[in-house]
Amino acid sequence: MTDLTRLSLKSLRDGLAKKDFTALEATNAYLASIEAANEKLNAYIAVTAEQAREMAKASDAKLAKGESGALEGVPLGIKDLFATKGIHTQAASHILDGFKPEYESTVTSNLWRDGAVMLGKLNMDEFAMGSSNESSYYGPVMNPWRAESGNKDLVPGGSSGGSAAAVAAWLCAGATATDTGGSIRQPAAFTGTVGIKPTYGRCSRWGIVAFASSLDQAGPIARTVEDSAILLQSMSGFDAKDSTSADIAVPDFAAAVERGVKGLTIGVPKEYRMDGMPEEIEKLWQEGLEWLKAEGATVKDISLPHTKYALPAYYIVAPAEASSNLARYDGVKYGLRVTGKDITDLYELTRAAGFGREVKRRVMIGTYVLSAGYYDAYYVRAQKVRTLIKKDFEDAFNAGVDAILTPATPSAAFGIADQEMNADPVKMYLNDIFTVTVNMAGLPGIAVPAGKDSAGLPLGLQLIGKPFDEETLFAAGRVIEKSANLDLAPAKWW
Amino acid sequence: MSVDxxxxxxxxxxxxxxxxEExxxxxxxxxxAILxxxxxxxxxxxxxVEPxxxxxxxxxxxxxxxxTDGGYAEKIVANAPISEDNFFMVPKVVE
Structure with missing residues (x-):
């Protein structure tokens, strides 16, 4: 029998519908590969084997009756940021020790409604703050990819590092993830997977642990563009419980995948050509443009003049919102509690013990930029810059651009415990230089594997679209995927 | 601007x-560095420019x-480190 874990989500779903195999068989195959791999990869921080088998059996019953949903019997991994009723939900933080929500997030509810099976909760950077998955209380995730010559452990990117690693290493058919500054697209690029951050408001934020509410969006990580379209379809939709949820119809994303790019205008922003950008990234970008042109797209040079200010503005807006959102972790309502001599002592000791270093740093920055006397100079100014960043994109789209092509990351995956990154927080933040603009403007962005570097590590390209035009991203992403025609199976060392 | x-x-x-202090x-x-x-x-x-x-x-x-929602205090306190009679328990705050 074929290894069911190697099938694309689409093939798995179609095989289930044709009864080539059962949902329980598929779930058991994934549980076995998790069992064999997780000690080394550390992608899952909770495996819900018993529940997964129950859900798979329920799916088999539905499949037998011909009542299957769009994801019936498909085994998925869920980022630890999503509230899952009665199951480990800790945002990979110590401060949420033992937290088991009494409710289910809207996005995961949508997936279960469509018949998906939950395998477990995936590792991530603590509270989604990080670009290497090293800030997790549960330890770092290993990238399934290694350089062709060598056995050095590499990071899978972050914050959705567990999601990306699990998808790349065949430990789930697809995964949920979230993206505040690049947390879906950067790990997807580092692991040779596809990740899409939809338009702000496309997926409900209800039941997702909040980091920076004006930037946070959920989306899928999957092995193909088509798989990511199928997953986003189920995850999306209006939700009255999220006040910023968009009340607009969700199109048939999968139907857009093979639409092609004939007649589309692809923008190439000159500001993304950074000083000191590695030659192989530049080459990859040019190749991507050639592929799109060969399929009938027109390429147009554009300017997004405020690009360089997106990352500094982000490092005011995101920590400011985080400091406010994370005020709720006080040792009283849930999670960890460190007893002190009075209530203030209890708060301070609990938060000192419960938050990791990166989270504390960001809460402190956020507290500072919002404090009396600094609010206008930092926060208000950053929000004005954000208006200008959004306007840059609007001007490009108004001038006839349908989508924008950029590199996804400034490099391939780097090593675990990289000394330069750890010594300077700003170095780590620069990982998101190409992705963060998209969150600041609320736009959709997809990262698609497009090539490999000289060490054989995957590299991704990013496509940025108009608000609520994820369809064009799937169509153009598919052209890149098809043209690159890469072997995206990491050599198994785990 | 910088902090001391x-x-x-x-x-x-x-x-x-x-x-x-350490x-x-x-x-x-x-x-x-961040500032x-x-x-x-x-x-x-x-x-x-408008923010x-x-x-x-x-x-x-x-x-x-x-x-439109509510009536389940026991669920609200279910994850509390210490609770009593559906109340969150904290150290004494009023003398």
Whole structure:
């Protein structure tokens, strides 16, 4: 029998519908590969084997009756940021020790409604703050990819590092993830997977642990563009419980995948050509443009003049919102509690013990930029810059651009415990230089594997679209995927 | 703008995170590295620019002002480290 874990989500779903195999068989195959791999990869921080088998059996019953949903019997991994009723939900933080929500997030509810099976909760950077998955209380995730010559452990990117690693290493058919500054697209690029951050408001934020509410969006990580379209379809939709949820119809994303790019205008922003950008990234970008042109797209040079200010503005807006959102972790309502001599002592000791270093740093920055006397100079100014960043994109789209092509990351995956990154927080933040603009403007962005570097590590390209035009991203992403025609199976060392 | 050791202690108090004396210097360096990085926003001409309040053009939805949820206090306190009779328990705050 074929290894069911190697099938694309689409093939798995179609095989289930044709009864080539059962949902329980598929779930058991994934549980076995998790069992064999997780000690080394550390992608899952909770495996819900018993529940997964129950859900798979329920799916088999539905499949037998011909009542299957769009994801019936498909085994998925869920980022630890999503509230899952009665199951480990800790945002990979110590401060949420033992937290088991009494409710289910809207996005995961949508997936279960469509018949998906939950395998477990995936590792991530603590509270989604990080670009290497090293800030997790549960330890770092290993990238399934290694350089062709060598056995050095590499990071899978972050914050959705567990999601990306699990998808790349065949430990789930697809995964949920979230993206505040690049947390879906950067790990997807580092692991040779596809990740899409939809338009702000496309997926409900209800039941997702909040980091920076004006930037946070959920989306899928999957092995193909088509798989990511199928997953986003189920995850999306209006939700009255999220006040910023968009009340607009969700199109048939999968139907857009093979639409092609004939007649589309692809923008190439000159500001993304950074000083000191590695030659192989530049080459990859040019190749991507050639592929799109060969399929009938027109390429147009554009300017997004405020690009360089997106990352500094982000490092005011995101920590400011985080400091406010994370005020709720006080040792009283849930999670960890460190007893002190009075209530203030209890708060301070609990938060000192419960938050990791990166989270504390960001809460402190956020507290500072919002404090009396600094609010206008930092926060208000950053929000004005954000208006200008959004306007840059609007001007490009108004001038006839349908989508924008950029590199996804400034490099391939780097090593675990990289000394330069750890010594300077700003170095780590620069990982998101190409992705963060998209969150600041609320736009959709997809990262698609497009090539490999000289060490054989995957590299991704990013496509940025108009608000609520994820369809064009799937169509153009598919052209890149098809043209690159890469072997995206990491050599198994785990 | 940059922060000094006293400011680090003050931010720690405002954020309700206990910062030990040994940690102050490291935080001072890290926070100043980040503040140094964001300083470049000062170059941008923002005169006449409205600060962003919503990333997508939308009006906050309104609903009728009535209770639509609740009645399950036991679920609310289910994850509390210490609770009693559906109340959260904290150290004495009023003498």
């Amino acid at each position: 050791a006293d400011t680090v202690r003050r931010i720690g108090r405002l954020a309700r995170i206990r910062i030990t 940690e102050v210097a490291a935080y001072e360096g890290e926070l100043n 140094g990085f964001v300083e470049q926003l000062g170059e941008v001409d923002v005169s006449g 962003m309040t919503s990333v997508t053009p939308m009006q906050l939805r309104r609903r009728e002002d009535k209770v």
